Amino acid sequence: MKTVIRTFFKTLRLVIGPLLLLGERLARPTGLVRSPAAQGEVDRQCSSMALYQYKTCPFCIKVRQEMRRLSLRIEQRDAQPPGENREALVTGGGQAKVPCLKITDQAGHSQWLYESGEIIDYLRQRFLNAAQAS
Known part of the structure; x- marks a missing residue:
């Protein structure tokens, strides 16, 4: 029975996955425009982060779309x-749970942030509010 259930969900992912990726491509948001210096600073800060994700996970797609929106x-x-x-x-x-944002500070300590809503809130607070204050 376990094999049947796994096969069902694997087949479902194979069918729905490409549709989710197509939807992500078609709904690609316009990125935030910053000055070259400001974007350089954002890129520097982003170099200490990594998003662990699955290509066709709807929650990962949601985070990737927000990253595009914020030009991260x-x-x-x-x-x-x-x-x-x-x-x-x-x-x-x-945990083997995605999406997960790994944030490494200057001292080399890592924070692992799970949940798409929390990741999006963190990215908006760190990068959107700073862009609006400039």
Whole structure:
């Protein structure tokens, strides 16, 4: 029975996944425009972050769309297949759950932020409010 359920959901992902990716591409938001200096500072800050995600996860798509809206160049790591990224997610964050934003401070300490809503709130507070204050 377990095999049947796994096969069903795997087939469902294979059918719906491309549709979700097409929807993401068609609904691509316009990015926030900053001065070159301001965008450079944002890019520098984003270099200490990584988004662990699955390509076709609806919650991951939601976070990626917000990253585009805020013009954030955050490294995206696919944690779906077994391997280095998935292992880093489980070891560092404690769960194989996506989306997960890894935020590393200047001292090298990492914070693992789960839940798409919390990630979006964090990104908006850190990058949108700063852009509006400029």
